[in-house]
Amino acid sequence: MQLSATEQAMLDGAEGPAVQRALAYQVKVGRFFGAARMVPITNAHMMGDIEVLGDAGLAFLQDMQRAGALARIPITTNARCIDFAWADRLGQDPSECAKEREVIAALQGMAVMTTDTCINYQTLYQPHLGERVAWGDTGTCIYANSIFGARTNFESGPAALAAAITGRTPEYGFHLDEHRRGSFIVDIAGATLADLADWGALGKIVGEGHQSYYTVPVFTGFRRTPLADELKQLGAALASYGSMGMFHFVGLTPEAPTLEAAFGGSVPRDVERLVVDDAAIELVYAGYDLGEGDARLVVFSGPQLSLFELRDLGRLFEGRRVAPGTAVFVTSSNGVLSAARKLGYLAPLEAAGVCVLEGVCFYILQNLSQMREREGWKNMISNSAKIVNIIGAHRFRTILRRTADCVEIACTGRLA
């Protein structure tokens, strides 16, 4: 790996032990992937909360802060595991809440902007074509690569933090043209995709069958302009089910003005073609059932909701009540929720008995397994295919349903 004179000096300790440690770590990761060099970045986004950090991760952050670590470019934080206003009511551990405050203090001490959102691409920063960033939360990465044409790999918490400390990242994966070309075609001419959950179902179908970070699906044939929230659900599901970091959408994403362009010039003759139509989407929904459990937990989260989603959800809950014994959770960022409150979108949700959580995502909530046991929840129903996929380690059974169906289930306690 070729380092510049500045980078070599960093590695030799010229900018202090924190920079030295961060760059040494990045070089090891870069060598694994055969990176030829480091490249400068303009923005970073990191996951760092006590649920995933554990005591060891917290100690690591505090060590780095003591060593003088300081972000040299803007770095924001992903959703965290505690909304302090709700912690008591949700039965979260006071000791972990105290540690979460230590995490936040350590991050802020390193000039990390604790924005606590997984939809930074909708609310905080929209990198332009070719701009190199270091983003974590897979949904943010796939959105940056695909919709903006920016360049990032999946950068986990320590990797994104290191990138902000050095202002660089190793050049491999989606920083290189060769990995950004399409791998196969997904024809969605026969898919209506009228609900957000349908876009997640599409991501599940495509992702599950092609699990590989470097597989880049090329969507074609769709007959209207998808909305940002629809592309958010698609990307989050592809990244979740397929571990994918990029997709093309012909005529929409900047590196795919044509089908040929999506493949880097010409479409390979033997390229795989997958057709996903309405029938295939319906089959996804048919694949879920209640099992031995009931339908007492409905979650709108993972990713956090945009202002538009909150407005639409408020309309669906207007004048209704969550069924007795049912719990409904909605999560978003401080910025979105502040605007939603000002515009009156939260009132119908709160009047209906929906729990609106700030700065968190449901599946990473501290003490979630204990919460599930205490409440006797077996099934979790959601319109997010991503959260339906990833909450399994907490032993939830999961059911994907369309948005209006989720609201109906929430208000009746019966699976629609």
Next chain:
Amino acid sequence: MTALLRLTRGFGSVVEGEAIVSDEGFSPRYDLDRWSGVITKPGHRLEGLSIKDRICFFPTAKGGIAAGWAFYDIQAKGIAPRAFCFGVTNPVMVQGAVLAGIPITEGWAPDPRTVLRTGDWVRVDPGRLVVELLRRAV
């Protein structure tokens, strides 16, 4: 000793241990109880199995950015595997393993599912990019 598998890339020191050979991919966020080291996702093909001190052969990495911190955390808790060998991985697994000092490799030939069984004792050498079979499971 003859190499049982040849690997494409690797990080970390030479380790020996009992193999877990999985047909299904892996994510510490989606599949693992990070307080016990047991795979708890309902329906995972290795559900109920502990990865502690094992050498884990997973064909793919599932999404999820959590591995970056989670591997460091499970290493500190003493429930980490001795090595991760992936058919295809993603950067998060590598970033996490490097931070935690857990050996990790990507790419293999032949596919371990054709020549290795869970319980076999193997040696992984990420420097020489080989996996060697030391003894078969009884």
